[in-house]
Amino acid sequence: AQKITQTQPGMFVQEKEAVTLDCTYDTSDPSYGLFWYKQPSSGEMIFLIYQGSYDQQNATEGRYSLNFQKARKSANLVISASQLGDSAMYFCAMREGRLQAGTALIFGKGTTLSVSS
Amino acid sequence: NAGVTQTPKFRILKIGQSMTLQCTQDMNHNYMYWYRQDPGMGLKLIYYSVGAGITDKGEVPNGYNVSRSTTEDFPLRLELAAPSQTSVYFCAIRDSRVENSPLHFGNGTRLTVT
Numbered sequence: 001a002q003k004i005t006q007t008q009p010g011m012f013v014q015e016k017e018a019v020t021l022d023c024t025y026d027t028s029d030p031s032y033g034l035f036w037y038k039q040p041s042s043g044e045m046i047f048l049i050y051q052g053s054y055d056q057q058n059a060t061e062g063r064y065s066l067n068f069q070k071a072r073k074s075a076n077l078v079i080s081a082s083q084l085g086d087s088a089m090y091f092c093a094m095r096e097g098r099l100q101a102g103t104a105l106i107f108g109k110g111t112t113l114s115v116s117s
Numbered sequence: 118n119a120g121v122t123q124t125p126k127f128r129i130l131k132i133g134q135s136m137t138l139q140c141t142q143d144m145n146h147n148y149m150y151w152y153r154q155d156p157g158m159g160l161k162l163i164y165y166s167v168g169a170g171i172t173d174k175g176e177v178p179n180g181y182n183v184s185r186s187t188t189e190d191f192p193l194r195l196e197l198a199a200p201s202q203t204s205v206y207f208c209a210i211r212d213s214r215v216e217n218s219p220l221h222f223g224n225g226t227r228l229t230v231t
Contacts, residue, residue, distance in 0.1 A: 004159075033217055045207065045222035052217055091159060104150055104175060105220055107159040 003027065004092050004108035012114050013082045020067070021077040021111045023092030033095040034075040035105060036066070040088040048090075051075055082115045089113075119143055123208050123223035130198040130230045138193040138226050140208030148211040149191040150220065151175075151183065153204040160207065166191055167213070198230045 005024045013019040025034065036048040051059045051066045059066040067076040079086055089112050093105040124139045142149065147168045152160040152175075162175030166185040180202060182194040195202060205227050209220040 009157075035219055043205065043227075044224050045209075045220075047219040047221070050217050050219060093160075104162045104165055105160075107152075107161075109157060109159040 002108075003096075003106045004094055006092055006108040006111050008111045009109075010112045010114065012116065015084060015115055015117050016081050018078060018080045019082055019113065021079070021090050021092075021113065023075045023077065023108060025073050025075060025092075025094050027073075027094065027096050029096045031096075034066070034068070035093045035095070036064070036075075036077045037091045037093060037107075038086075038088045039091065039110070040085075045091075049077070079113075082113075084115050084117060087113060087115045120221055121208055121210055121223035123206075123226050125226060126224070127227045128229070130195075130228065132198060132200065132230060134198050135194070135196050136198070136228075138195070138206055138208075138228075140191045140193070140223060141189050142191075142210045143189065144210060144212075144221070145188060146210040146221075147188065147213040149185065150209045150211070151181070151191070151193045152207045152209065153177065153202075154207060154225075155204050163193065163206075195228075200230050202228065203230045204228060 032053045034051045038046045049059050049061045049064045051068045058068050063080045065078045089110045091110045092108045122141045150165040151163040154160045161177045164183040166172045172183050205225045207225045208223040212218040
């Protein structure tokens with residue numbers, strides 16, 4: 001079974017509108033972390049936002065916020081006031097367990113976001 | 118402060134050739150990782166290291182080898198390259214002292230095997 005599922009291969013949004021990118025995860029570990037990364041067409045991976053499983057409030061970073069619904073195992077990324085520069089691939093990723101030696105991130109397949117003017 | 122430096126940026130290999138992808142960091146982080154990214158498939162972990170002298174396999178280690186003789190360097194070796202190894206390879210680091218620390222990635226190496 002996939003640990004991270006991103007069901008939207010592509011999303012389209014107009015400038016200045018808000019958009020939600022979906023991410024569901026699967027883990028039985030009570031301690032985990034969820035990350036979102038942006039990959040523009042230039043190829044680099046840019047960290048956007050983090051949510052810990054024990055965090056009481058949804059994470060926010062500027063125009064990015066994470067809609068964390070623990071019971072539904074979803075961690076959707078919300079981008080407010082979209083800009084042309086937001087056009088990119090977006091990856092959801094999970095770290096299972098507390099800080100253990102070398103715990104890596106497991107990535108979803110990504111969602112391509114296209115912002116038009 | 119460059120963070121994570123990967124070389125080369127691009128490489129074309131013939132089937133059966135070997136090469137080493139270089140990864141160097143200047144942030145003194147203990148944790149280092151190699152991922153590959155195939156089109157439409159997200160990133161998959163190849164190998165990782167928690168410190169000098171310690172390496173371990175990830176999800177897709179076959180056809181690759183790594184070594185970690187220093188904190189700074191974590192080279193990935195491809196022996197007998199195959200077309201299935203055509204991919205973009207990312208090296209990443211993480212601060213072992215911070216539980217919620219994200220991965221910081223290099224800019225990637227785009228490898229084509231023909």
